[in-house]
């Protein structure tokens with residue numbers, strides 16, 4: 560999509576900024592070239608190898624999932640509907656993406672009610688999104704037919720992704736030799752939500768991020784970035800670009816999984832580059848421990864996911880970023 564084709568009406572006002580310094584932008588564009596291949600490890604769900612899974616979770620905290628059983632038509636329909644919905648005028652999106660959905664932009668950090676956390680302008684991330692808690696999706700009463708169909712697709716997608724998350728989590732529990740009964744409540748399908756993101760084309764000549772460096776707070780996050788790349792993952796202090804590969808999913812381990820595994824597995828740092836050439840849609844599923852479940856780990860003091868989330872929100876407001884698991888770490892003397 561070229562600059563002239565961009566539907567600026569659909570962009571949140573903060574993103575309606577036009578090209579200023581071509582040279583700077585071209586540098587950002589060059590960085591955005593996605594390579595033909597990448598070294599991201601591949602896990603085949605149809606013949607799951609526990610040793611390979613364990614190694615990848617330890618060394619990378621992220622992998623590409625193939626043979627996952629999510630129908631390709633569902634993935635492409637979700638993408639098409641998401642594109643249509645995000646191209647609606649900004650004001651329409653604000654109006655129609657209402658409870659149980661919520662619409663946000665500028666940051667992925669949301670309050671429990673789904674509203675974006677207030678952030679300072681210099682920390683704005685070049686992203687807008689739709690938050691969909693899966694348990695409540697059946698309550699969606701959309702008058703807009705595209706949104707109604709999208710809601711049904713998301714429900715179907717959510718069921719597939721819950722199945723995938725549970726299968727992968729159970730395999731990890733087995734590999735880690737954790738007690739399978741006790742571990743059950745560490746991943747609760749009822750907590751699952753889907754975030755649909757659009758990263759608008761970014762014309763400003765500064766180093767705007769689609770999404771800043773972060774780790775996910777989830778147990779597992781499963782991401783579908785079918786067409787346009789931009790995701791990067793930190794491996795051995797180097798940023799690796801994650802190539803979009805159709806009909807595959809990217810699984811990344813979150814902070815809760817790192818704690819549950821007693822730091823054996825890694826909650827991986829990642830970020831998303833903003834592109835001056837293309838808008839990018841990604842569809843991400845996140846799942847958490849059950850409400851009230853106490854995470855017990857040899858490395859951290861006992862905490863619930865609610866404690867963790869409250870701490871993250873407090874830190875983002877007071878220090879400007881997520882401190883994360885460090886806040887709960889046991890020290891030598893404790």
Ligand SMILES: O=C(O)CCC(=O)C(=O)O
Pocket residue numbers: 667754756770775782784790829831841842843
């Ligand atoms: O859009 C993406 O590719 C990644 C999104 C992400 O990292 C997140 O929502 O935590």
Ligand SMILES: [Fe+2]
Pocket residue numbers: 773774775780829
């Ligand atoms: Fe993330």
